[in-house]
Amino acid sequence: xxxxxxxxxxxxxxxxxxxxxxxxxxxxxxxxxxxxxxxxxxxxxxxxxxxxxxxxxxxxxxxxxxxxxxxxxxxxxxxxxxxxxxxxxxxxxxxxxxxxxxxxxxxxxxxxxxxxxxxxxxxxxxxxxxxxxxxxxxxxxxxxxxxxxxxxxxxxxxxxxxxxxxxxxxxxxxxxxxxxxxxxxxxxxxxxxxxxxxxxxxxxxxxxxxxxxxxxxxxxxxxxxxxxxxxxxxxxxxxxxxxxxxxxxxxxxxxxxxxxxxxxxxxxxxxxxxxxxxxxxxxxxxxxxxxxxxxxxxxxxxxxxxxxxxxxxxxxxxxxxxxxxxxxxxxxxxxxxxxxxxxxxxxxxxxxxxxxxxxxxxxxxxxxxxxxxxxxxxxxxxxxxxxxxx
Numbered sequence: 001x002x003x004x005x006x007x008x009x010x011x012x013x014x015x016x017x018x019x020x021x022x023x024x025x026x027x028x029x030x031x032x033x034x035x036x037x038x039x040x041x042x043x044x045x046x047x048x049x050x051x052x053x054x055x056x057x058x059x060x061x062x063x064x065x066x067x068x069x070x071x072x073x074x075x076x077x078x079x080x081x082x083x084x085x086x087x088x089x090x091x092x093x094x095x096x097x098x099x100x101x102x103x104x105x106x107x108x109x110x111x112x113x114x115x116x117x118x119x120x121x122x123x124x125x126x127x128x129x130x131x132x133x134x135x136x137x138x139x140x141x142x143x144x145x146x147x148x149x150x151x152x153x154x155x156x157x158x159x160x161x162x163x164x165x166x167x168x169x170x171x172x173x174x175x176x177x178x179x180x181x182x183x184x185x186x187x188x189x190x191x192x193x194x195x196x197x198x199x200x201x202x203x204x205x206x207x208x209x210x211x212x213x214x215x216x217x218x219x220x221x222x223x224x225x226x227x228x229x230x231x232x233x234x235x236x237x238x239x240x241x242x243x244x245x246x247x248x249x250x251x252x253x254x255x256x257x258x259x260x261x262x263x264x265x266x267x268x269x270x271x272x273x274x275x276x277x278x279x280x281x282x283x284x285x286x287x288x289x290x291x292x293x294x295x296x297x298x299x300x301x302x303x304x305x306x307x308x309x310x311x312x313x314x315x316x317x318x319x320x321x322x323x324x325x326x327x328x329x330x331x332x333x334x335x336x337x338x339x340x341x342x343x344x345x346x347x348x349x350x351x352x353x354x355x356x357x358x359x360x361x362x363x364x365x366x367x368x369x370x371x372x373x374x375x376x377x378x379x380x381x382x383x384x385x386x387x388x389x390x
Contacts, residue, residue: 048126048294055127057289057384062213065291067300069216070284072223074305077370078280079166080313081230082363085339086169087273088320092331092338095263096255097321099270104317107274108310115281115306119299122285126294128381130285131155152382159375162280164197166371167204170364171196176335177354177361180344183334204368208376215373222366229359230312234319236356241323241346250321257331277313281305283374286381 049059065073084104091100121134129136132152139147172193178186211218258266284301288294324330325345333341339360343353 048292051126051295052289055125055133057127059289061290063290063292063294064213065216065287065297067291067293067297069219070287070291070297070301071304071308072219073215073287073370073373074281074284074301075308076219076222076226076367077283077374078278078305078309079226079363079367080277080309081316082226082360082367083166083169083277084273084313084317085320085360086173086337086364087276088338088342089331090273091270092255092327094256094258094260094266094270096253096327097250098252098254099267100274100317100321101251103267103271103274104277104314107271107278108306108314111275111278111281112303112306112310115302118282118285119302122288122298122302123295126285126288126298128286128289128377129385130282130288130378130381132382133385149387152385152387156375156378156382156387159286159371159378163368163371163375164201165276166364166368167197167200168193170200170361170368173337173340173357173361173364176337176340177357179335180340180350180357181354188336200365200368201372204365204372207369208372215369219370222363222369225366226363229363230316233356233359234316236352237319237323237343237346240348240352241325242348243323243325243345245322245324250318255327278306278310280371280374283370286374286377290377 048063052059088100091103095103118131118134121138122130125133125137127133129152132148132155135151136144136148174196175188175193179188207218208215254263254267256263256266258269260266260269281302284291284298284305288298291297320339320342323346324342329345330338330341335341337357340353340357343356344350347353347356
């Protein structure tokens with residue numbers, strides 16, 4: 001039966017036969033048109049792969065991260081309240097409560113602004129390269145190779161350093177617990193901490209290597225622990241502490257034991273402890289090639305992890321400052337971590353202080369997994385783009 005074409009009129013359909021010439025033209029367009037071929041090719045791919053191809057890359061990884069898994073990953077690698085418990089010393093020495101309280105507020109606002117800006121770029125360029133890819137796309141052509149090369153190395157080295165910080169804190173916290181529980185028999189040695197650091201690092205790396213397909217599930221479970229441990233610790237601190245500072249002391253007491261004569265310099269140094277606990281939100285960009293609907297999900301994960309971790313970290317800090325007791329006693333602890341001495345003061349029990357600190361140590365070990373994951377992805381992306389010796 002010959003093909004027909006249909007013309008619609010006001011009250012009737014007039015069916016007219018297609019001419020042989022029209023049939024030949026239609027067939028030739030279907031068979032030979034590059035636009036049609038390209039449309040069919042793109043139609044066989046999902047939207048994320050199409051976007052990646054537009055940026056010059058081919059899909060090489062599995063997209064098994066959902067929005068929930070990505071938010072969990074970023075929340076866990078930041079581990080704000082856990083990291084804050086480990087970096088209290090810098091803030092207590094350089095400014096005291098004022099340095100910590102207002103430092104966290106300033107760092108949170110600054111991080112949120114930075115994350116919002118990077119989130120917009122991540123939505124436009126959802127690739128594992130992250131910041132150095134943004135630089136390559138937006139900088140002038142004349143300086144593009146140099147500026148993107150520097151951005152790539154800075155980002156890569158920064159992530160390597162960040163990935164090493166969590167296992168270092170975990171290893172030295174284990175040493176601190178040994179000092180607390182065995183003050184007469186355990187002799188503190190720095191190389192013990194180095195061995196513990198490598199043990200945590202290798203254990204986390206093994207999870208990244210052999211359980212890569214399960215990383216989204218692992219991060220979701222880690223997020224659950226992140227919240228449960230937070231609730232358990234702050235409730236214990238608030239209920240058991242024998243002392244309580246006034247609101248005036250928490251929000252206005254300034255204490256400069258840093259050795260710097262200028263209080264502004266001391267406060268700025270104390271700010272480092274607040275800034276450190278709010279970095280890592282850009283980890284989502286380096287996992288964007290493993291996330292479904294990355295253009296929408298990555299920006300939401302970057303901002304969302306800050307909106308989760310910022311309030312948790314600030315609440316944890318306030319509870320500590322209200323119930324911590326004497327600053328000098330906390331800083332003079334032989335364990336090397338003021339938080340261990342603070343827990344001991346609050347609970348009056350070595351076992352309770354050990355349990356509470358162990359929760360933080362476990363979270364430090366678990367946060368090493370997403371840190372290594374993000375660091376590995378940017379190293380891979382940089383090598384893929386021709387970055388050498390990474």
